[in-house]
Amino acid sequence: MADPTPTGAPAAPEQPAIEVSHLVKTYAGVTAVNDISFTVPRGQIIGFLGPNGAGKSTTMRILTGYLPATSGQVSICGFAVASEPDAVKRRVGYMPENNPLPDEMRVSEYLYFRGRLKEVRRSKLGSRIDEVLELCDLKRVRHKIIGKLSKGFRQRVGIAESVLAEPPVIIMDEPTIGLDPHQILIVRDLIASLRGRMTVLISSHILPEIEMTCDRVLIINQGRIVAQGTPADLRREVLGQSAYEIEAAGPLGSLPFLLGSIDPGLSVAAEGPMDAQGFRTIKLKTLNPEDTGEAILRACLSEGLRVRALSRAHPTLEDVFLAATRRSWDAVAQDPRTAGRP
């Protein structure tokens, strides 16, 4: 596969795998994608999150060259999607939403046909099909008719097909939808095994999956990117606070003062009811990203509080997702002008 930048020229930086700038897509007056820009370096796995109707599938379809953009530039490995669609299609493996497959074909026949369409050389195709069948654990069903396969197998046929031609960029729209936890694990390992070799953009609703697999996350809502970065960055940026949970008994009245002496930003967020042993669950929050758990514990003990448990709450990507999408809704609700272009 030809690379647009010669590897021998160190001065020229390698083109990013995906480059999107000011992308807009409107359908019959409705803005599905509203001025989004992002860049994906080669070899990364990117998670693409957003509520239903946020514009994820539309963005992915534009990246593959299936749909034309209304405005903005999209390039894959340095090739503009609008002016060089063929070069782009040769470099992208795409698995659409719901993974449509022809029901009447056999798995190996289907892969052969797709391989020919993707211009894999006939002499290489047979061994390449064997490789992807093995990679996706499909050898047992290679002669089965696709229409008779279970959902998990069908999904894996879709994944096998998208990596078949060894494209530098792989775009998968909800690859784990409808799979059981065991199959999700297999798919996750499969995607993780592509790290470094291929750039993968996956959208999903299963947030722990994204968190475990992806190097970076893009959260999109109402056609706009509302947050992007590594999961840890997003936690800091979107939630902007750490939370602790402490179960303690004793004179709790002095607690706020005590906390202030450890960290001025530390405060009681919620206080639970007292249980039979006299313990309460108290939630604390702070803007300080550093772990102050030990200091809290020492201070509590020195004040004669009895502590049964202390834990630092780890916000999940789900919290980040909910906070980021809610934040963008609030912004839209406050400013009616942002319904159009910002």
Place this chain on the structure above:
Amino acid sequence: MKHFLTILSHEVRMLIVSPNTYIAGVAFLSLMGFIFTGILEEYSKAARDVSPASAFFELYWLPVFIMVPLLTAKCLADERRLGTIETLLTTPVTTGEVVLGKYAAAYLVYLAFWGSTAGLFYILKRFAGDAHLIDPGPIVGGYLFVAVSGLLFVAIGVFTSSLSRSQSVAGILSFTMLVALIFGGRYLGSASWLDREALSPLKSAVEYAQVSQHYLDFTRGVVDTRELLFYISGTVLALIFSILSVEAKLLHS
């Protein structure tokens, strides 16, 4: 056109392994055999001045109305219904290659079905032993007409398949368009209101597009280039419209 052959061979293969093709083929041959037997029975009662082949090919429209929608309704409508058109068009394949590949496959199967009726003439020759029943002129003319007119009929079927996601809607549309093409011309040709002086260009256009007249010319051995051009240009137009239709639906999907 790099991928045309890949798609064509794939489509032909899918048609060959599909049981539906064989069911359609058996139904087609039974119908044609039934018609052929009926014609031979008529001929055994009284001598006619046209050969049995002429009488047989005169009913060319009957299988066209049934076979063309059956063969073509699925080709693009099903791709859109299943969503496989998305995976197809995100490979380095153009819409033109997809439409042409599917068209060529349907046309080849259409020809194969018609070709199988040659067996009827072979049986007649083998067992009747009557030379004047087997007149090669009308047989060759008839097959030539079927091959040339089939170009346009199958293209119309592909075009209607590009219009809808539903196979049945596509099938009914193609049936209606074929009836309008084959019988509409005959009906308009006999309409008296077209005889007015002012409408004479329209009248000549209608006469030019008379499929039944083309059939008579072909079986008489007259291969008029204007008639060939009618079918070829019609085919090209129908295929261009199919490509545009598939692309337009993508833009507005």
